Amino acid sequence: MRVTAGLPPAGRAAQIVAAAREILERDGAAAMSTRAIADRVGIRAPSLYKHFPDKAAVENALVVLGMTETADRLAAVEAIEPGLLPLARAYRGHALAHPHMYRLPAARPLPRHALPEGLEERTAAPLHRAVGGDPEIARATWAFAHGMVMLELDGRFPPGADLDPAWVQGCTAFEAAAPARHRSADTPAEHLH
Amino acid sequence: MRVTAGLPPAGRAAQIVAAAREILERDGAAAMSTRAIADRVGIRAPSLYKHFPDKAAVENALVVLGMTETADRLAAVEAIEPGLLPLARAYRGHALAHPHMYRLPAARPLPRHALPEGLEERTAAPLHRAVGGDPEIARATWAFAHGMVMLELDGRFPPGADLDPAWVQGCTAFEAAAPARHRSADTPAEHLH
DNA sequence: ATTATCTATAGATCTATAGATAATGC
């Protein structure tokens, strides 16, 4: 009962982050005001400052949450079905399912000072492995995936266009360029210079 | 003299767009308030509404300007030195030189209703030609270039990283996937399925 | 005694409209 009614400070901070997340996911970053967050928690906006030093701290918590979930999801996909294309599909699916949670850590400068040690690397690791460890190709592939997601989220492709072929083309092209390592049988083998 | 002192309405609208652009390029979209624009023109903010129905109309003029300049630049590069890599370098250079002007038409939903007929297609045409006309590869390549630019602008790559190799890798990969057409001699020819 | 919360409010914005005034063009 106590737990349900008046939650302790530690739980309150978690409630605030959860509320911020719900507003962010439903209405976007612009709607995520301190007042909107507080309303959802059932307190007044100034009370937030007893739990977080400022609004950026709440946002940073969401960034960490978003990156962690992405990292977990990509790692899970990698474990089940290795390869670039499955990873890319999961990446796209996750971003489209949570567009605002995607934008927060991906489409803005990253608050690196607020991140747990190693999270950024952990998020990138499955992609790095999928392209055979080449950092240049990993960057190019990341940019491709990020660009595809952003252009789709911003409605920049023709309305109703089937974007799957473009994803396949991109993944195929980068797989072909990647150093052969655990390459699946149906991928054409070719020389690299 | 008359021209320099009190410009006619038509010129005033152009002045407003120019002022908005200068603020946008220097301080970004958030700084481009109606008041900041008006200050720079030397009038009061409410006077803007005699020349534009609302602030969005001024922004739309900047979007058209940005897209037109990008289209012109890419067409010029294509005429001088055909190929995907020169185009990509020009694209990157233009975006880095004018980051906020890049973001306005590229990193937000596009106000298509406010665009001159054919401008969107004209901007995309050089890239389409550079990848041999395949629309899927063109989309993938566009996404790659946009992603590279956005990640660089948002400081998402490691600080001080040399991104040129990633651009080369991406362009090479997509050129290899593109249908052979005016392909340069040093590009490895290979089959497509 | 400490902590969480509240009310009240500072202090900065923003876009846009209403209505008055001055300047320009027939």
Next chain:
DNA sequence: ATTATCTATAGATCTATAGATAATGC
């Protein structure tokens, strides 16, 4: 007569602080 401009201001925000009050934990 029309047009551009002005002042004044509506009406909505925003984040964050100050200081009072209530509740909780020794």
